[in-house]
Amino acid sequence: MDTIEVKNLSFSYGAALALENISFAVKQGDFTGVLGPNGGGKTTLIKIVLGLLKAQKGEVKLFGKDINKFDDWVKIGYLEQKNTPSSLMPLTAFEVARLGLLSSKKLPKTFNKTDNETAENIMQTTGCLPYKNKLFYELSGGQQQKVLLARTLINKPSLLILDEPSTALDSASRENFFNLISSLNKQNNITMLLITHDIADIGKYVNNFLILDKNIIFYGSKQKFCGDKKAEEYFGPYTPHLMDHLHADAKSCPFGRHQ
């Protein structure tokens, strides 16, 4: 059974076609880097996979179940692209991380000692425990991202979807972040769908690429990617520095072309 199965999916915003005839399947434990230009349809695709948008054509299955019947959302963690914290919600970092537990609680939704310990443990894992008592909206973008990751991980998802999570991170934090999600993928077999523009960085962590520009330009393993003419031709104009990097130094090829 595939974790995500998408078949012949098309989606338009009004008359504007955003995704055309998309088909792919993700297996449990896959770590897929989703790449493509701005406006290529990446966020739209994952919103459909998360049931937040409904495709006009095609089908989506999650854990083998049609999306229209799927109700086990606690299995899926989602870190969304836009995050606009407001001073109208003066929650601490700890309170925001702990909020993740709400979705699986029955009414009345109260927190106990175990919940608090769980929240602290997960904050330790994502590296945001040192500022647990600070107001969330006063944290830097990168610090907020670690808190939001803790909130997402607290339910132990089987599938984690991350939409440009590293944009606000400095290079050391970005490497830590990728190492963290990579170890979650390896140790807990969490399926990862990582949308990113950090192409050169993620090559060493992911094992699959999905390249999206309204259509699927490429979907498959990174080994296959490195020899794929269409993907390379497409990527050349998109990120010239990546291609330079690939060709300039065989040893540093992030996608394993020469391995």
Ligand SMILES: Nc1ncnc2c1ncn2[C@@H]1O[C@H](COP(=O)(O)OP(=O)(O)OP(=O)(O)O)[C@@H](O)[C@H]1O
């Ligand atoms: N709510 C909306 N209403 C109308 N059009 C939209 C809406 N959201 C996205 N679009 C359009 O759909 C296309 C795909 O957008 P999407 O946000 O999925 O791209 P993306 O690949 O995530 O881009 P980015 O890398 O900039 O995040 C774009 O042309 C965009 O303008």
Ligand SMILES: [Mg+2]
């Ligand atoms: Mg997007």
